[in-house]
Amino acid sequence: MTDSPKPTRKRDGRLREDLIDAGVALLRDRGADGMSLRECAAIAGVSHASPGYHFGNLKGLKTAIAARAFRLFGDFMLEFLAKAERAPKAQILAISEGYLAFAEAHKELFLFMFSGQDLDQTDPDLSAMSARAYQILRDTCAPFVKPDSHPETVEILVWSLVHGYAQLMLTGKIRKASPGVKIPAYKFLLDHLNLSLQDDPSSSS
Amino acid sequence: MTDSPKPTRKRDGRLREDLIDAGVALLRDRGADGMSLRECAAIAGVSHASPGYHFGNLKGLKTAIAARAFRLFGDFMLEFLAKAERAPKAQILAISEGYLAFAEAHKELFLFMFSGQDLDQTDPDLSAMSARAYQILRDTCAPFVKPDSHPETVEILVWSLVHGYAQLMLTGKIRKASPGVKIPAYKFLLDHLNLSLQDDPSSSS
DNA sequence: CTCCATAACTTGACACTGTCAAGATACGCA
DNA sequence: TGCGTATCTTGACAGTGTCAAGTTATGGAG
Numbered sequence: 001m002t003d004s005p006k007p008t009r010k011r012d013g014r015l016r017e018d019l020i021d022a023g024v025a026l027l028r029d030r031g032a033d034g035m036s037l038r039e040c041a042a043i044a045g046v047s048h049a050s051p052g053y054h055f056g057n058l059k060g061l062k063t064a065i066a067a068r069a070f071r072l073f074g075d076f077m078l079e080f081l082a083k084a085e086r087a088p089k090a091q092i093l094a095i096s097e098g099y100l101a102f103a104e105a106h107k108e109l110f111l112f113m114f115s116g117q118d119l120d121q122t123d124p125d126l127s128a129m130s131a132r133a134y135q136i137l138r139d140t141c142a143p144f145v146k147p148d149s150h151p152e153t154v155e156i157l158v159w160s161l162v163h164g165y166a167q168l169m170l171t172g173k174i175r176k177a178s179p180g181v182k183i184p185a186y187k188f189l190l191d192h193l194n195l196s197l198q199d200d201p202s203s204s205s
Numbered sequence: 206m207t208d209s210p211k212p213t214r215k216r217d218g219r220l221r222e223d224l225i226d227a228g229v230a231l232l233r234d235r236g237a238d239g240m241s242l243r244e245c246a247a248i249a250g251v252s253h254a255s256p257g258y259h260f261g262n263l264k265g266l267k268t269a270i271a272a273r274a275f276r277l278f279g280d281f282m283l284e285f286l287a288k289a290e291r292a293p294k295a296q297i298l299a300i301s302e303g304y305l306a307f308a309e310a311h312k313e314l315f316l317f318m319f320s321g322q323d324l325d326q327t328d329p330d331l332s333a334m335s336a337r338a339y340q341i342l343r344d345t346c347a348p349f350v351k352p353d354s355h356p357e358t359v360e361i362l363v364w365s366l367v368h369g370y371a372q373l374m375l376t377g378k379i380r381k382a383s384p385g386v387k388i389p390a391y392k393f394l395l396d397h398l399n400l401s402l403q404d405d406p407s408s409s410s
Numbered sequence: 411c412t413c414c415a416t417a418a419c420t421t422g423a424c425a426c427t428g429t430c431a432a433g434a435t436a437c438g439c440a
Numbered sequence: 441t442g443c444g445t446a447t448c449t450t451g452a453c454a455g456t457g458t459c460a461a462g463t464t465a466t467g468g469a470g
Contacts, residue, residue, distance in 0.1 A: 015447085031323055036427065047449045052429065054447090115320035116376060118236055157394055160369030161362075167372070168365060171321060189362050194397040220418085241456065252420045257458065259418090 016054050016064075018044045023065050028108045032117065037061060063120040069109040070129035076102035077136050088143040088197060095140050096162045096186060103166040111170060114163070144195050157193060165189065221259050221269075223249045228270050233313045237322065242266060268325040274314040275334035281307035282341050293348035293402060300345050301367045301391060308371040316375060319368070349400050362398060370394065 022043035026035040037051040037058055044050075055061040080098035084090050103110040119126065141154040165186055227248035231240040242256040242263055249255075260266040285303035289295050308315040324331065346359040370391055 032321075033323060037429090038427065048427095049429080049450080050448055058428065111321040114372065114376065116237075116316040118238060153393070156370060156373065157366075157397055160367075160373060160394070161365050162369075163372065164365030164367075164369030165361060167319065167368065168361065171319065188358070189365070192362055192399040194399060242458090243456065253456095254421080254458080255419060263457065 015044060015046065015050070019046075019051050019054060019061070020064050020068055023061055024068070024109070027065065027112060031108075032062075032112055032115070035062075059118055059120055060123075062117055063123045063126050065109075066113055066117070066119050067123065067125040067129050069106070069113050070126065070133055072106065072109065073099075073102050073113070074129065074133040074136060076105075077133070081136070081140070088140075089195065091140050092144075092158060092195070093187060093190060095136060096158070096190065099162045100166055100169075100186060103170060107170055110166065114167070143197055154195070157195075161189060161193065162186065220249065220251065220255070224251075224256050224259060224266070225269050225273060228266055229273070229314070232270065232317060236313075237267075237317055237320070240267075264323055264325055265328075267322055268328045268331050270314075271318055271322070271324050272328065272330040272334050274311070274318050275331065275338055277311065277314065278304075278307050278318070279334065279338040279341060281310075282338070286341070286345070293345075294400070296345045297349075297363060297400070298392060298395060300341060301363070301395065304367045305371055305374075305391060308375060312375055315371065319372070348402055359400070362400075366394060366398065367391065 019040050022040040023035055025043065026039060037055075038048045040061065041048050041050050051061060055064060077095045077098035080094040080101065081091060084094035121127065137155055137159055138151060141151065141158055144154045145151045224245050227245040228240055230248065231244060242260075243253045245266065246253050246255050256266060260269060282300045282303035285299040285306065286296060289299035326332065342360055342364055343356060346356065346363055349359045350356045
């Protein structure tokens with residue numbers, strides 16, 4: 001009998017995930033400031049101090065939410081990578097599309113991740129998922145890194161463009177001046193980058 | 206008819222600015238979540254409900270802080286523009302340097318502005334300062350807009366790169382993989398953009 | 411000069427929050 | 441069976457945003 005009229009201990013390890021679900025739901029429809037430990041507890045149907053037991057404090061809950069967000073974020077990029085052609089430029093486009101698809105499908109999570117929230121950066125879950133996402137970018141950019149330069153060069157170039165594009169799209173800072181104009185596709189912008197393969201002689205800079 | 210029928214008190218209109226100062230100070234050394242109306246009141250030496258009178262609510266105070274941040278932000282870009290040469294590419298580099306200088310000198314304000322905070326977008330101060338900053342970008346990008354394309358193309362390209370670069374620099378997401386490596390100068394990245402003047406024949410897409 | 415309307419600020423209250431301490435409960439295991 | 445421990449609850453406290461009502465001083469009308 002898992003359920004009993006006196007609900008104690010019934011959830012085992014499931015409650016932690018339920019609380020994160022509740023936090024994500026609150027984040028979605030009330031914003032990061034509308035998220036509270038007590039309301040997460042209420043949604044999950046437990047007492048007000050239960051989240052504190054599992055996550056330590058509010059920072060812990062936010063960190064857990066961010067960790068889940070980074071996992072999903074990486075999943076999006078890997079999914080688009082798998083469906084794309086193996087050509088290096090196609091792969092760059094693929095992670096970018098995964099990046100933008102995630103930002104559009106999970107706007108609140110995306111903004112939350114990169115909004116300088118007060119998170120516990122020492123949390124193993126968060127740092128693992130964050131490093132995993134960055135590694136996807138690094139691997140995809142590798143073919144474009146020239147032997148005499150640092151990998152960061154290409155990585156910053158690609159990541160900055162797609163991240164800035166996503167951020168400005170979501171916060172609407174771009175459309176303001178002329179609301180009717182369509183945002184040009186990201187691919188169009190990507191074509192303006194001087195990316196060249198490591199052994200491609202067309203690079204002249 | 207001295208000024209207007211409004212200012213009438215011992216602190217005159219000065220308290221409002223003092224409260225914004227207090228909010229900025231709290232933002233600087235405790236983060237956006239550590240900012241509270243009551244503590245701003247305490248710093249300014251007034252009662253706990255006084256900020257509510259001037260700003261309506263916490264959202265109002267945050268909006269006022271963001272408006273001041275956008276004004277300072279625009280000032281930085283204009284200052285760098287004035288010191289630079291008039292050549293279009295030099296001007297692009299100038300606003301980028303102003304952008305990055307602001308982000309570095311006022312890290313908390315920069316992150317606060319672009320962190321999807323719950324602000325009152327209908328506030329005339331905020332929207333005016335925000336539009337002013339965007340107009341600086343638009344004007345500087347204008348020489349690179351081809352007659353058959355939308356201005357947004359170039360604007361997104363430049364803004365995304367510099368914004369993404371600044372954001373990733375400040376949140377430290379870039380250095381993680383190799384802490385010892387120096388971040389390449391932004392100018393180096395800018396050189397990888399295929400920017401060409403409207404009448405420049407070297408544009409081949 | 412008096413008087414007073416009103417802007418600027420204070421006082422007080424309420425519901426809500428995070429966080430901690432201490433208690434209760436049930437499961438795993440001996 | 442009985443106990444230890446992880447899990448969850450209860451209760452309390454300080455701090456918060458926000459509203460209503462009270463207070464004060466200032467500029468202007470008479």
